[in-house]
Amino acid sequence: MGLFSRPERAARRDPGPALPAFVLLAGAATAAVGALVYLAAVLSALAGDSDAAPAGTTVRASSAGEDARGWAASAGDPTGSLQSASDAGSIERAIRAALSPAEAATTGVAVMTPDGELIGGLNADQTGYAASTFKLAVLLEVERRVSIGTLSYDDRIAMTDEARAEDLGTLDRLPLAEDGTLSVGEALEAMITYSDNASAVLLLRLLGPADIDATLRGIGAWETSVNDPSLPTSAADLARVMAALVRGEGLTDAARAHALDLLFAQEVRAGIPEALEEMPGVMRVGNKTGTWPNATRDVAWVETASGGYILAVMTEGDWNWELVQRVARAVHEELTSR
Numbered sequence: 001m002g003l004f005s006r007p008e009r010a011a012r013r014d015p016g017p018a019l020p021a022f023v024l025l026a027g028a029a030t031a032a033v034g035a036l037v038y039l040a041a042v043l044s045a046l047a048g049d050s051d052a053a054p055a056g057t058t059v060r061a062s063s064a065g066e067d068a069r070g071w072a073a074s075a076g077d078p079t080g081s082l083q084s085a086s087d088a089g090s091i092e093r094a095i096r097a098a099l100s101p102a103e104a105a106t107t108g109v110a111v112m113t114p115d116g117e118l119i120g121g122l123n124a125d126q127t128g129y130a131a132s133t134f135k136l137a138v139l140l141e142v143e144r145r146v147s148i149g150t151l152s153y154d155d156r157i158a159m160t161d162e163a164r165a166e167d168l169g170t171l172d173r174l175p176l177a178e179d180g181t182l183s184v185g186e187a188l189e190a191m192i193t194y195s196d197n198a199s200a201v202l203l204l205r206l207l208g209p210a211d212i213d214a215t216l217r218g219i220g221a222w223e224t225s226v227n228d229p230s231l232p233t234s235a236a237d238l239a240r241v242m243a244a245l246v247r248g249e250g251l252t253d254a255a256r257a258h259a260l261d262l263l264f265a266q267e268v269r270a271g272i273p274e275a276l277e278e279m280p281g282v283m284r285v286g287n288k289t290g291t292w293p294n295a296t297r298d299v300a301w302v303e304t305a306s307g308g309y310i311l312a313v314m315t316e317g318d319w320n321w322e323l324v325q326r327v328a329r330a331v332h333e334e335l336t337s338r
Helices: 089-099 101-107 131-148 182-191 199-207 209-218 235-247 253-264 270-276 322-334
Strands: 106-114 117-120 127-129 156-158 181-183 233-236 280-292 295-303 307-315
Touching: 089 117, 089 307, 089 322, 106 235, 117 235, 127 199, 127 295, 131 182, 131 199, 131 209, 131 233, 131 235, 131 253, 131 295, 156 182, 181 182, 181 322, 182 199, 182 253, 199 209, 233 235, 235 253, 235 295, 235 307, 253 280, 270 280, 270 295, 270 322, 295 322
Parallel strands: none
Antiparallel strands: 106 117, 106 307, 127 233, 156 181, 280 295, 295 307
């Protein structure tokens, strides 16, 4: 039994992450409905990987750890930071007001600027099972390698029996060639837009979980790992990965735009996007979800007419989109009402 074996209950599936060779049952009685996890054994990284960008390529420099230069200065730019007078205390109060005390104790929320400043939240560093939100880290690593020239969207990957075994009904959507291959770009699109599992398996094999973890550490995401038996993450770390994609850290402008286009096209939109689609001033929402029994996660980049922000929500419950929507509306109203 693989980690992707249990189907989603939502209209569109958002399968959880794993590799059959990388996972184990967490316990005979409970693992069937709990989160299966990666084994510590991983593939080595691609040989000869270099961090030097190809000649003539502009790569965005890191801004992690800098001040949030755009938070109050980029009003009117939907791709910049939203202008807001809200502070950490007011944001936390708004989140708590949307939740019961029991929900507040088990829900992690992070609100962040594109520059990576955590401006508010609730239990933002509380760790839990990542589910399919791990695919966001895979997206970042693919775009990073494309940016430095060690990988191309046109590179071909061969479908494997291992990857096929993790299908939950989306395999027939993959544009497999007659020789049984698909491109890195095609696999990436499938993994993000409809959370396909087989493509996620192929990309993890190609990239190597240890190298993905190294990239995560470079952006300050210390709680998240795709090379750890418990597959941990936190709301703050999910926001950090999304922020790195939004600001294009270590990415060319083209790779940044490619990643964001995939997130805006993501099909599982029952959480943050659905909550905000009718809210005043909201222009676009790009997101990545993750669900598993008793685990619901959503992280989004929200563009408004006066700037954008990142919101990550991790909570308990099976496909608990109603709670995610409550939090999303409360945060948005707090950020835009002052």
